[in-house]
Amino acid sequence: MQLTQSHIDYWHKNLRLTAILLVIWFVVTYVMAWYAIPLAEIKIFGWPLSFYMAAQGSLIIYVAIIGYYALQMRKNDLEHGVHEGEDE
Amino acid sequence: MAAVSQKTFFQQLKKYYTFYTGGFIGFVILLAIGEQMGMTPKWIGYCFLVFTILLYAGIGIMSRTVEVSEYYVAGRRVPALFNGMATGADWMSAASFIGMAGTLYLTGFQGLSFIMGWTGGYVLVALLLAPYLRKFGQFTIPDFLGARYGGNIVRSFGVMAAILCSFTYVVAQIYGVGVITSRFTGLEFGIGVFVGLAGILVCSFLGGMRAVTWTQVAQYIILIVAYMIPVVWLSVKHTGVPIPQAVYGTVLEKLTQREKQLTSDPKELEVRKIFADRAKAADDKIKALPASFETERAVVVKKLEDLKAASAPKAEIDAAEAAVKGFPATPDAAKAKWTADKAGATGRSGPPLKHSEPYPGKDEKARDTSRLNFIGVVFCMMFGTAALPHILMRYYTTPSVQEARVSVFWSLFFIFLLYFTAPALAVLAKFDVYTLVVGSKFSELPAWVNAWQAVDRTLLNITDINKDGIVQLAEIVIGGDIIVLATPEIAGLPYVVSGLVAAGGLAAALSTADGLLLTIANALSHDVYYKMINPNASPTMRITVAKALLLVVAIIAAYVTSLKPGNILFLVGAAFSMAASAFFPALVMGIFWKRASKWGAIAGIVAGLGVCLYYMVHTYPTFMQWFGTAPIAKWWGLDPISAGMFGVPVGIITIFVVSLVTPAPDKDVQELVDHVRYPNLVGDIDTRGT
Numbered sequence: 001m002q003l004t005q006s007h008i009d010y011w012h013k014n015l016r017l018t019a020i021l022l023v024i025w026f027v028v029t030y031v032m033a034w035y036a037i038p039l040a041e042i043k044i045f046g047w048p049l050s051f052y053m054a055a056q057g058s059l060i061i062y063v064a065i066i067g068y069y070a071l072q073m074r075k076n077d078l079e080h081g082v083h084e085g086e087d088e
Numbered sequence: 089m090a091a092v093s094q095k096t097f098f099q100q101l102k103k104y105y106t107f108y109t110g111g112f113i114g115f116v117i118l119l120a121i122g123e124q125m126g127m128t129p130k131w132i133g134y135c136f137l138v139f140t141i142l143l144y145a146g147i148g149i150m151s152r153t154v155e156v157s158e159y160y161v162a163g164r165r166v167p168a169l170f171n172g173m174a175t176g177a178d179w180m181s182a183a184s185f186i187g188m189a190g191t192l193y194l195t196g197f198q199g200l201s202f203i204m205g206w207t208g209g210y211v212l213v214a215l216l217l218a219p220y221l222r223k224f225g226q227f228t229i230p231d232f233l234g235a236r237y238g239g240n241i242v243r244s245f246g247v248m249a250a251i252l253c254s255f256t257y258v259v260a261q262i263y264g265v266g267v268i269t270s271r272f273t274g275l276e277f278g279i280g281v282f283v284g285l286a287g288i289l290v291c292s293f294l295g296g297m298r299a300v301t302w303t304q305v306a307q308y309i310i311l312i313v314a315y316m317i318p319v320v321w322l323s324v325k326h327t328g329v330p331i332p333q334a335v336y337g338t339v340l341e342k343l344t345q346r347e348k349q350l351t352s353d354p355k356e357l358e359v360r361k362i363f364a365d366r367a368k369a370a371d372d373k374i375k376a377l378p379a380s381f382e383t384e385r386a387v388v389v390k391k392l393e394d395l396k397a398a399s400a401p402k403a404e405i406d407a408a409e410a411a412v413k414g415f416p417a418t419p420d421a422a423k424a425k426w427t428a429d430k431a432g433a434t435g436r437s438g439p440p441l442k443h444s445e446p447y448p449g450k451d452e453k454a455r456d457t458s459r460l461n462f463i464g465v466v467f468c469m470m471f472g473t474a475a476l477p478h479i480l481m482r483y484y485t486t487p488s489v490q491e492a493r494v495s496v497f498w499s500l501f502f503i504f505l506l507y508f509t510a511p512a513l514a515v516l517a518k519f520d521v522y523t524l525v526v527g528s529k530f531s532e533l534p535a536w537v538n539a540w541q542a543v544d545r546t547l548l549n550i551t552d553i554n555k556d557g558i559v560q561l562a563e564i565v566i567g568g569d570i571i572v573l574a575t576p577e578i579a580g581l582p583y584v585v586s587g588l589v590a591a592g593g594l595a596a597a598l599s600t601a602d603g604l605l606l607t608i609a610n611a612l613s614h615d616v617y618y619k620m621i622n623p624n625a626s627p628t629m630r631i632t633v634a635k636a637l638l639l640v641v642a643i644i645a646a647y648v649t650s651l652k653p654g655n656i657l658f659l660v661g662a663a664f665s666m667a668a669s670a671f672f673p674a675l676v677m678g679i680f681w682k683r684a685s686k687w688g689a690i691a692g693i694v695a696g697l698g699v700c701l702y703y704m705v706h707t708y709p710t711f712m713q714w715f716g717t718a719p720i721a722k723w724w725g726l727d728p729i730s731a732g733m734f735g736v737p738v739g740i741i742t743i744f745v746v747s748l749v750t751p752a753p754d755k756d757v758q759e760l761v762d763h764v765r766y767p768n769l770v771g772d773i774d775t776r777g778t
Contacts, residue, residue: 022211037459
């Protein structure tokens with residue numbers, strides 16, 4: 001089994017996408033947690049920002065990250081001819 | 089059924105489950121009518137218990153199977169949406185359903201580390217593991233380790249680690265089943281355990297993964313409905329809006345105001361002073377040991393004699409007699425008791441916790457430690473999520489790689505529904521207690537307070553400490569579990585909703601227990617028996633062995649549960665740290681780094697898990713007692729539950745270093761890695777399990 005250039009591009013695209021999404025994940029999780037005390041000064045609709053992020057905001061972003069990844073990877077699969085047949 | 093196309097199958101499933109949900113709602117309405125006509129709470133409890141277990145049993149019988157791939161991975165036909173629901177039920181245990189909101193009530197911001205950790209871990213599952221494991225497509229997690237790194241050594245380590253974390257976890261679930269059945273039906277704890285166990289076994293035993301999957305979908309529906317109804321009601325009561333998650337910010341603001349008021353309220357200060365005095369008295373007694381042992385006993389005995397001589401009321405004499413009987417037998421026992429008294433009183437002498445304040449602490453250093461521990465818990469829960477075999481295994485069951493990716497999305501979405509509701513529930517319940525219970529007269533307490541005080545004093549205990557006839561916040565002792573269990577009554581809902589909540593808690597515990605038992609039994613039957621001992625076993629033989637082992641594991645787990653091992657919540661947290669340290673580095677590096685070698689993986693698993701276990705047995709008091717190990721100073725003040733924060737990086741570095749100094753993996757392994765990286769390749773090798 002020989003990998004073509006398109007296959008290699010596909011994998012690099014995947015690595016880039018994964019890395020970007022993990023950076024977002026890292027920021028909303030750990031950077032937010034690190035600066036939770038100053039962030040608590042900001043209020044949105046009654047919540048201190050750090051409480052809102054930890055209780056709801058970051059969760060919504062996690063769901064969005066996974067959804068975006070699934071959509072984007074389907075596109076990549078088709079573009080590089082590594083998609084699976086529908087309804088196996 | 090195999091002839092049915094995936095699309096028709098999906099439509100059928102949708103129809104079945106819509107029908108099922110309607111039926112279930114109808115059943116609840118019938119019971120509600122029954123309650124109006126005079127059905128007693130006890131019978132409502134029985135109806136929920138019997139009906140739901142029969143339902144799960146019915147699904148189990150309908151999905152019975154003797155085929156290997158049906159038994160291990162539900163025939164790999166589970167559509168993304170339904171696999172998401174099943175994973176949600178698999179994931180959310182009794183601790184999530186009943187304990188989570190209570191933990192948030194008691195610990196405020198600090199408790200949110202679990203909310204973040206137990207959801208954010210799915211990002212790692214989606215991006216780093218699920219699609220690749222699906223492409224690999226065998227039956228268990230040790231399967232992947234075995235194929236990627238070659239040889240039985242890695243596989244055996246995988247099996248051992250899988251059993252270690254799953255077993256600690258399953259004991260906690262069976263315990264939860266016992267508690268819920270005994271509370272809502274009045275059955276004894278031991279009998280409750282076995283009734284629940286029957287419910288667990290009838291699914292997994294008959295149909296393995298296939299039956300467990302379809303039952304878990306049904307259980308998810310029950311548990312999410314049961315969780316939402318009371319919270320929505322409570323939200324209407326306090327805000328007038330039926331979407332608690334969107335509006336509890338305003339309640340949180342009012343709660344913060346109320347906390348400020350209660351912190352400086354003179355009556356509150358008075359009660360806290362009493363506790364501070366009690367703590368000091370206990371401390372004095374401890375310091376005066378051993379002499380104080382005799383003098384204190386004399387005081388208690390003399391009081392009883394004086395009361396008898398004065399022919400005081402019977403209740404007072406009884407209390408004094410109990411005090412004499414309950415007096416510690418030895419100076420050592422007295423020291424233990426007084427130390428506990430001191431800790432209890434000290435805890436109640438402080439001002440109330442500020443619910444939304446991150447990292448409270450008396451000085452900069454305490455706040456830093458608190459922040460580190462928050463991050464530590466988030467880290468370990470996340471990486472543990474991305475390493476627990478019973479969750480990863482679920483992504484073997486989808487029809488394709490793309491479906492596996494979408495399925496992680498649905499999994500987190502369904503989990504998110506409950507997890508973003510729990511903080512809202514905690515705030516609403518706290519606001520209710522702080523405004524409606526605190527400040528009311530002891531003679532006019534809300535009905536639910538009296539009811540729950542009568543059930544269990546550890547869940548709720550309100551005593552008039554300063555004898556002013558009014559409830560102060562410092563006079564309330566509350567156990568976390570009551571928040572979810574009593575919410576229907578706090579919101580003023582009929583008893584049938586309480587029954588529904590119990591059914592939801594039971595569904596959460598049973599579904600997780602099912603998934604875990606299956607993981608353990610499969611690791612033994614598939615990895616140990618079939619792959620290592622008897623590779624020529626016939627399919628029938630393999631299924632027979634799998635079912636027999638399932639039964640044995642279930643009975644051992646129930647036996648261990650009946651011994652009531654303490655500190656179950658810590659053990660569950662420990663399971664996450666252990667899973668993260670053992671599996672995460674080897675799994676992820678196996679996919680993303682072709683150079684990762686067999687000896688690198690072995691060294692990584694040993695070093696990661698080793699560091700994690702070393703830290704735990706030297707810092708966690710119960711473990712130190714069990715193993716007789718000497719305590720060490722905590723590294724940077726990190727709690728033992730977050731030991732994975734050391735284990736994971738050590739595992740990654742070890743795999744990296746050892747792989748570079750040992751020979752590179754051969755060509756077959758390189759091909760395997762390429763194989764899992766691409767959903768479909770022309771001229772691809774085939775690694776699907778049979």
